[in-house]
Amino acid sequence: DAGITQSPRHKVTETGTPVTLRCHQTENHRYMYWYRQDPGHGLRLIHYSYGVKDTDKGEVSDGYSVSRSKTEDFLLTLESATSSQTSVYFCAITAQATNYGYTFGSGTRLTVV
Amino acid sequence: DQQVKQNSPSLSVQEGRISILNCDYTNSMFDYFLWYKKYPAEGPTFLISISSIKDKNEDGRFTVFLNKSAKHLSLHIVPSQPGDSAVYFCAAGYNAGNNRKLIWGLGTSLAVNP
Numbered sequence: 348d349a350g351i352t353q354s355p356r357h358k359v360t361e362t363g364t365p366v367t368l369r370c371h372q373t374e375n376h377r378y379m380y381w382y383r384q385d386p387g388h389g390l391r392l393i394h395y396s397y398g399v400k401d402t403d404k405g406e407v408s409d410g411y412s413v414s415r416s417k418t419e420d421f422l423l424t425l426e427s428a429t430s431s432q433t434s435v436y437f438c439a440i441t442a443q444a445t446n447y448g449y450t451f452g453s454g455t456r457l458t459v460v
Numbered sequence: 461d462q463q464v465k466q467n468s469p470s471l472s473v474q475e476g477r478i479s480i481l482n483c484d485y486t487n488s489m490f491d492y493f494l495w496y497k498k499y500p501a502e503g504p505t506f507l508i509s510i511s512s513i514k515d516k517n518e519d520g521r522f523t524v525f526l527n528k529s530a531k532h533l534s535l536h537i538v539p540s541q542p543g544d545s546a547v548y549f550c551a552a553g554y555n556a557g558n559n560r561k562l563i564w565g566l567g568t569s570l571a572v573n574p
Contacts, residue, residue, distance in 0.1 A: 389464075389549065390504070390564040403559070437503050444560045447494050447553050451503030 350374045353438050353452035360459055366425040368455050370438030372418075378441045379421040380449065381405075381413060383434040390437070396421055397444065428459040463487045464552050466565035473572050479537040481568050483550030486531065490552040490563075495524060495535045498547045498567070507548075508535070540572045 350373035360366050370379060381393040382405075392405030394413040402413050410432060412424045425432055435456050439449040465484045473479045481495075491512040496504035510517040510524045510533070517524050523536045537544055550565040 387566065389566045390551075392562070439503070447492055447509060447551070447560075447562055448506040449504075451505070453501070453503050 351438065351440055351450055351452045353436075353455050355455060356453065357456045358458070360428050360457070362429060362459055363427050366428050366457065366459075368423045368425075368436055368438075368457070370421040370423070370440075370452060372421075372440050374440060374442070374450070375418060376440040376442045376450075377418075378444055379415065380439040380441075381411075381421065381423045382437045382439065383407065384437060384454075385434050393423065393436075425457075425459075428457075430459050433457060433459045462566070463490075464550055464563045464565040466548075466550055466568045468568050469566070470569040470571070473540045473570065475542055475572055475574050476539045479535075479540045479544065479570055479572065481535040481537075481548050481550075481570065483533050483535075483565055484531060485533075485552050487552070487554065487563070488531075489554040491555070492553040493524070493526060493533050494551045494553070494562075495522075496549040496551060497544075498549060504549055537570075540570075542572050542574050545570055545572045 354369045380395040382390045391407045396402045396415040414422045437454045438452040441449045494509040495507045498504040526533045547567045547569045549567045553562045
């Protein structure tokens with residue numbers, strides 16, 4: 348397949364707990380993105396990375412942090428999960444910022460109860 | 461405020477016929493447009509794109525048309541096949557300072573009936 352995997356695929360967690368989602372790629376692409384998809388909102392960018400240790404905020408970054416200590420892994424952490432963070436989270440990769448033909452992972456469905 | 465609008469949440473088409481999915485945008489700074497397809501429980505898959513300097517791009521059964529004066533683009537699928545049944549997202553990109561941004565529509569669910 349495309350060489351991008353997300354883990355876990357499904358998670359249920361309690362309000363107030365920290366949660367970390369992992370995106371792993373084998374394509375050696377420089378750019379990695381975390382999106383969330385919600386009904387009525389489409390896909391919204393949370394954070395992105397343009398290289399190891401280089402990250403920046405997207406449009407809905409509050410309550411989320413990211414880390415990228417090596418090219419292949421991009422971690423998304425919900426510092427203290429809230430019910431509003433119940434969503435489907437997608438990771439995407441691309442080799443160049445000007446190449447919008449992103450490759451997406453299969454998604455993580457997160458439920459915060 | 462939606463900068464990229466897909467006004468039809470769903471569309472149903474007979475197999476073999478043409479499917480036309482529409483997308484409108486409001487930001488004149490958009491210079492690149494894309495269509496993605498998404499099946500349930502999978503991530504979106506890039507389908508086709510078009511630069512703002514062009515008005516048409518074709519790839520097999522898929523053609524994207526861009527009308528800049530109307531701020532409108534459309535995706536034509538000819539002929540439609542049952543395997544085309546999916547949610548289609550329109551997205552638009554532009555320069556935002558040192559970054560490139562991609563804005564997504566809400567999607568149109570296409571059902572191709574045998």
